[in-house]
Amino acid sequence: MRAAARRAMVAIVVVANALAPGNVRPAEAADRLAVTATTGQVADMARHVGGDRVKVTALMGPGVDPHLYSPSEGDLGRLFDADVILFSGLNLEGRLAEVLGLLGEQRPVVAVTDPLPRDLLIASPEYPDEFDPHVWGDPSLWLRCVERVYAVLSEADPEGEAVYRANADAYTAQLAALDAAAAARMATIPEGQRVLVTAHDAFAYFGRRFGLEVVGLQGISTDTEAGVSDLQRVANLIAERNVPAIFVESSVSPATIEAVQAAVRDRGAEVVIGGELYSDALGDDGTPEGTYVGMLQHNIETIVTALGGAPSPAPPPA
Numbered sequence: 472m473r474a475a476a477r478r479a480m481v482a483i484v485v486v487a488n489a490l491a492p493g494n495v496r497p498a499e500a501a502d503r504l505a506v507t508a509t510t511g512q513v514a515d516m517a518r519h520v521g522g523d524r525v526k527v528t529a530l531m532g533p534g535v536d537p538h539l540y541s542p543s544e545g546d547l548g549r550l551f552d553a554d555v556i557l558f559s560g561l562n563l564e565g566r567l568a569e570v571l572g573l574l575g576e577q578r579p580v581v582a583v584t585d586p587l588p589r590d591l592l593i594a595s596p597e598y599p600d601e602f603d604p605h606v607w608g609d610p611s612l613w614l615r616c617v618e619r620v621y622a623v624l625s626e627a628d629p630e631g632e633a634v635y636r637a638n639a640d641a642y643t644a645q646l647a648a649l650d651a652a653a654a655a656r657m658a659t660i661p662e663g664q665r666v667l668v669t670a671h672d673a674f675a676y677f678g679r680r681f682g683l684e685v686v687g688l689q690g691i692s693t694d695t696e697a698g699v700s701d702l703q704r705v706a707n708l709i710a711e712r713n714v715p716a717i718f719v720e721s722s723v724s725p726a727t728i729e730a731v732q733a734a735v736r737d738r739g740a741e742v743v744i745g746g747e748l749y750s751d752a753l754g755d756d757g758t759p760e761g762t763y764v765g766m767l768q769h770n771i772e773t774i775v776t777a778l779g780g781a782p783s784p785a786p787p788p789a
């Protein structure tokens with residue numbers, strides 16, 4: 472949608488909501504803080520920290536690409552109804568910036584990545600003044616965002632402060648344990664095979680944290696299409712270095728990565744598609760990959776298995 476049309480739609484929804492008769496929340500909903508989050512990762516964090524005191528709505532479901540996401544009219548309603556809006560930030564939700572700015576005049580609209588020290592961020596290779604937004608790839612960095620969510624919820628609902636404190640501490644500890652376990656698993660991938668080839672550059676933080684060289688076809692944002700020279704560069708690298716597997720992403724069309732596979736074959740080499748990784752969106756609700764922890768564990772096991780790391784440890788006997 473063009474910017475002017477989007478602005479007009481926001482204005483219409485804002486006015487319609489303000490004028491709606493009986494615009495009072497039902498008693499049950501009034502007890503709980505209404506939090507609208509942009510991505511699944513942010514919504515999951517809000518649910519962990521907020522617990523029973525908040526009602527969290529995620530705008531972007533499984534498979535949705537946040538770089539390209541524009542809000543529907545229903546989404547604008549969900550944003551308007553929120554007491555608190557949480558987004559990921561660092562320009563991940565680029566096309567939502569204007570709408571969030573307007574909504575921020577009436578309620579807290581907060582980027583969870585705000586507290587991250589800038590010296591821990593990775594510069595965007597495409598835009599010199601910007602940072603790579605995919606920080607959730609590194610759990611040791613993502614867990615620092617929990618504190619921001621705690622602060623925002625406590626300010627909006629001071630009576631819940633002790634609950635938010637305890638929940639935030641528990642979730643931070645869970646993410647720290649996830650980070651340590653993930654590092655131990657990733658360390659089993661043999662030295663020569665520590666290369667991660669994916670469709671877009673969503674894994675720079677992941678690669679830095681777990682010692683993997685990351686090769687993406689598109690840039691940081693899926694807004695730019697992979698060119699032929701990109702494809703040849705990556706195919707050459709895979710063939711020369713005998714990279715055993717490449718990966719598709721749940722929120723990016725698999726066509727690009729299949730084209731790489733074909734180009735590698737043209738060079739007389741073979742590379743398998745090692746599986747699907749969750750990069751910018753979580754999996755379906757109710758599945759393990761529908762949570763941040765489950766999504767990261769899925770990525771770790773998929774990558775470790777395809778790149779020749781140690782078999783996953785047997786679950787403890789029941």
Ligand SMILES: [Zn+2]
Pocket residue numbers: 538605671672673691692693750751
């Ligand atoms: Zn991305």
